[in-house]
Amino acid sequence: MASKCSITFTGLNINHLLNTLAAQNIAVFGVKRNKNSCTICVLSISVSKTIDLLNKKCYNIQKVSYGGLFGAVIFAKKHIALMIALSIFVLALCFTSNICLKVEVCGDFSLQQVNAVLTELGVGVGTKLSAINKDSVENYLCNKLGALYATVNNKSSVLYVSVYLPKTVDTPIDLNKKRNIVAPSQGIVLSVSCQQGTPLVKAGDSVVKGQVLIEGSRVFVDGTSQHVYAIGQVVLQLSSTAFAPYTGTMTVTQPTGKVYHNTGVYLFGKQYQQQPPFDNYTVNSTVTALKPLNLLISHNTYYQLATVTQKATLEQCLPQLKQQAVQQATQKCSFVVEEILYEITNQGVKATVLGTITIN
Amino acid sequence: MKAFNQYLQDLCGLELTTLAKGYKYTVFGGSTVVIEGHKGLCAFLPTQISFFVGGGLLKVEGSNLTIKCVQRQSAVVVGKIDNVAVSNG
Known part of the structure; x- marks a missing residue:
């Protein structure tokens, strides 16, 4: 069925016009009249002839609507750039759907490991998907990486590669083989729980590094013994001690009286300001935010500090001595500090740090 | 077997030329009128549409x-x- 076009026009003597159109073998359909305005439909093959006639008769054409395939052709002619872009897009889509644009890796191996192996095979971004032999790639990945299995699939332009390691099982424990539980470092036994074996220490005992805590043997009533795998739990308290001597003086940091002012700007996370001429200082800043510019203005006052050594009593030096002693004791220990004990004498401060470890 | 036109001619008592040059209108269901053999549109209104036909309106x-x-x-x-x-x- 031929497509029709709708023409809306205004003018007088519409009846005469319709007769003229009919006399010229132009079939007119769907005539709708509204006072001086009239809308007619003509076949697309007669549109140009009808428009020429209307223009010749000085009718005012208000609207021409093309329908069907003819309308699509007119639209394409008017928007030729859009049609060209659409064609290029469709061609690009058809072409790139066969090109690998991304490689997604999952499993027990890293992206770098898998990509390195894929590169050896010439598989990666930009490769033609139809040229990839998936079975060969899977076999190569398994052999090269020592994997249990590998799968290679593609969905549109993305290549999905999954590679998995073989599962390992823990080595079974031979419970008939002798094993002792020994102390890893010096400490005091806090508690002993023994399920299998013979405990050699009790709570409160001091032990040294390497001392057997639970022996891997079972002693029977008749005096015989059997090797067993010692199973139990021993909690040891560990300690570390350090001494900070009192020298009669202490070092303090105090302001010198010199002050420096400046103004700084924070813009998008970066600070722009002049540095103060002091090495040691303390600063007092007032910040003003300027929204919506994301700008921070800071007014800074710098007070110079100097380190001086001055005579001081033990009470005055106590905080500093305690901190010094704890720091030294902590440096020597390899456990988590749970408690700190201080012993203060006229010679100085002794700090003991305590912690516990559980040995299975 | 007579031609249809000849049959009509005998039945209606009309000459063939009159039949050929005449007009015909058919009304369907009170909503559609098909007019054949008109000589042009005379009036076009929502309440009346007139066509020139041979010797009349x-x-x-x-x-x-x-x-x-x-x-x-x-x-x-x-x-x-x-x-x-x-x-x-």
Whole structure:
């Protein structure tokens, strides 16, 4: 069925016009009249002839609507750039759907490991998907990486590669083989729980590094013994001690009286300001935010500090001595500090740090 | 076997030329009128559409009348048809 076009026009003597159109073998359909305005439909093959006639008769054409395939052709002619872009897009889509644009890796191996192996095979971004032999790639990945299995699939332009390691099982424990539980470092036994074996220490005992805590043997009533795998739990308290001597003086940091002012700007996370001429200082800043510019203005006052050594009593030096002693004791220990004990004498401060470890 | 036109001629008592040069109108269901052999549109109103026919005027009266199609010698009028009359002018 031929497509029709709708023409809306205004003018007088519409009846005469319709007769003229009919006399010229132009079939007119769907005539709708509204006072001086009239809308007619003509076949697309007669549109140009009808428009020429209307223009010749000085009718005012208000609207021409093309329908069907003819309308699509007119639209394409008017928007030729859009049609060209659409064609290029469709061609690009058809072409790139066969090109690998991304490689997604999952499993027990890293992206770098898998990509390195894929590169050896010439598989990666930009490769033609139809040229990839998936079975060969899977076999190569398994052999090269020592994997249990590998799968290679593609969905549109993305290549999905999954590679998995073989599962390992823990080595079974031979419970008939002798094993002792020994102390890893010096400490005091806090508690002993023994399920299998013979405990050699009790709570409160001091032990040294390497001392057997639970022996891997079972002693029977008749005096015989059997090797067993010692199973139990021993909690040891560990300690570390350090001494900070009192020298009669202490070092303090105090302001010198010199002050420096400046103004700084924070813009998008970066600070722009002049540095103060002091090495040691303390600063007092007032910040003003300027929204919506994301700008921070800071007014800074710098007070110079100097380190001086001055005579001081033990009470005055106590905080500093305690901190010094704890720091030294902590440096020597390899456990988590749970408690700190201080012993203060006229010679100085002794700090003991305590912690516990559980040995299975 | 006679031709259809010859049959009509005998039946209606009309000459063939009269039959050939005449007009015909058919009303379908009170909503469509098909007119053949008209000589042009005379009036076009929502309540009346008139066509020149041989020796007269064919009026279609009703409401919401529109011309569905008009060609050289045929036309189709649709709407609520109340009356179709031919007046010899």
